[in-house]
Amino acid sequence: DAGITQSPRYKITETGRQVTLMCHQTWSHSYMFWYRQDLGHGLRLIYYSAAADITDKGEVPDGYVVSRSKTENFPLTLESATRSQTSVYFCASSERGLSEQYFGPGTRLTVT
């Protein structure tokens, strides 16, 4: 199906473990983004990517790592998960030159 997908949709992990959240888009959009959503904070940008092999930090990057070897994929890795990283994570994409972003369905991550 066309669009933007995220996997897994739900994940429970333990403190200290490495976790990778996957994001895949079929539109060939240049830009991709990772956000976290927490009560009282709205959505906050973690990392974004302007193209394959180009990534940059957003508002809350600490504890996260990203890569983008292919245009369509933008995985987010928590190298050593902490309880403060319990959140809902959204991936988004946008076309170069346009402002609106299109969001995936989200991944609910719980760190115990």
Add this chain to the structure above:
Amino acid sequence: AQSVTQLDSHVSVSEGTPVLLRCNYSSSYSPSLFWYVQHPNKGLQLLLKYTSAATLVKGINGFEAEFKKSETSFHLTKPSAHMSDAAEYFCVVSHLMYSGGGADGLTFGKGTHLIIQP
């Protein structure tokens, strides 16, 4: 720097009555403004977008928003609420991102939870 303030964390209306969700913004340049909606356990869906072409913007599902530069506001309205409108609504302002050029970042408000009473 840009910021967004959604003036109400919760709004409750009766089905069939008008909806007003209030949003004020600040930006150091002429931004694009958006409203996104999030239904329970779903992703975010674009409702409407303002990009300076017209101050009154019509979106999906009967929603519209009016850009008022003098008031730095971008309030969302709907003439008659439907039960299916119950959701979280986010007002969003764009900002420039310089890495690679060519696209904007988004700054989100904290959201307004819309409750529809039967």
